[in-house]
Amino acid sequence: MKHIPVRLGPLALLLTVVAICMTVLGLLTFSTARADLAMAQKLAASTQQRYELEAEGQAFLQEAAEAAGKEFVTKATGGVSYKIYGFTQEALSALGMEKDENGVYWKELGHDSQTLRIGLDFADAADHEEKGFTVVCWQFSREWQAPEEIGGLWAGE
Amino acid sequence: MNRKQGITAFYIELLVLILVFLGVILTLTRIFAFAKEESGQAQVLTRAVCLAENAAELVGAAQSPQELLALLNRGDNAQQEADGGVRAWYSRDMQPRWDGDFCVDVSWQEEGRLVESEIAVYWQNGTEPVYTLRTGAYRGGDGA
Numbered sequence: 001m002k003h004i005p006v007r008l009g010p011l012a013l014l015l016t017v018v019a020i021c022m023t024v025l026g027l028l029t030f031s032t033a034r035a036d037l038a039m040a041q042k043l044a045a046s047t048q049q050r051y052e053l054e055a056e057g058q059a060f061l062q063e064a065a066e067a068a069g070k071e072f073v074t075k076a077t078g079g080v081s082y083k084i085y086g087f088t089q090e091a092l093s094a095l096g097m098e099k100d101e102n103g104v105y106w107k108e109l110g111h112d113s114q115t116l117r118i119g120l121d122f123a124d125a126a127d128h129e130e131k132g133f134t135v136v137c138w139q140f141s142r143e144w145q146a147p148e149e150i151g152g153l154w155a156g157e
Numbered sequence: 158m159n160r161k162q163g164i165t166a167f168y169i170e171l172l173v174l175i176l177v178f179l180g181v182i183l184t185l186t187r188i189f190a191f192a193k194e195e196s197g198q199a200q201v202l203t204r205a206v207c208l209a210e211n212a213a214e215l216v217g218a219a220q221s222p223q224e225l226l227a228l229l230n231r232g233d234n235a236q237q238e239a240d241g242g243v244r245a246w247y248s249r250d251m252q253p254r255w256d257g258d259f260c261v262d263v264s265w266q267e268e269g270r271l272v273e274s275e276i277a278v279y280w281q282n283g284t285e286p287v288y289t290l291r292t293g294a295y296r297g298g299d300g301a
Binding site: 029043057061 | 170174177178181182185188189191192193195196198199200202203205206209210213269270271273288289290291292293294295297
């Protein structure tokens with residue numbers, strides 16, 4: 001009877017290849033899951049900031065509404081001047097607002113890299129019986145963050 | 158004698174191989190389990206953010222806590238709280254469901270024409286919210 005020796009060499013090689021493949025797969029799974037969680041946390045923080053700004057903006061509208069209407073200001077449109085409700089200079093500085101050449105009042109609120117720009121206009125309020133303004137701008141924006149360089153790699157430009 | 162030594166060496170080598178392989182398998186099992194847990198956390202957080210956003214938009218749309226309840230209530234998944242807030246439940250796939258895993262707690266605080274609300278999302282009857290959101294809505298009435 002011919003004796004066939006059992007050798008562990010090929011078996012060890014096979015198991016090593018299997019172990020390496022599984023380790024690579026495990027590391028990829030782990031890094032993907034970690035990236036998923038990091039992205040979800042970024043989204044959560046960004047949404048929180050945006051709604052925090054929204055709340056501040058809405059509170060600002062109340063402050064502005066309380067300050068407005070106490071004083072008439074003269075507005076000229078198409079050669080006709082008329083008096084409308086508006087903010088006094090004191091109210092403007094207290095609210096931290098600026099007025100542009102079109103008579104629109106601007107306020108900017110910021111939180112970290114996010115900004116909310118609010119524009120208020122009294123132009124249409126002249127037609128209203130009650131004092132009041134129209135929100136002509138409610139714009140969120142975020143600072144552009146340039147992607148970081150990774151070990152001096154070619155950026156593709 | 159040589160044959161006996163050869164057999165012993167073979168068994169020792171096989172044992173070492175099996176032990177190393179088992180070690181690799183056990184380590185990888187832990188890594189996969191950890192990855193699954195992190196992935197699950199990411200899913201829960203993303204859904205919680207989405208549910209909180211939905212609730213925040215409804216706070217902006219509602220004129221009263223009763224209207225907020227009417228907007229949130231789909232098939233008896235929401236109820237009014239004693240403090241005026243509303244609590245609503247949602248399933249894992251964010252569908253309104255009275256026995257759902259997500260619980261969205263929406264507070265309602267009115268100060269003049271300004272409504273302030275804090276939204277807290279809980280997961281599987283947890284005591285700590287997985288996500289909170291603060292929002293506000295001004296009821297101008299003068300075009301504001």
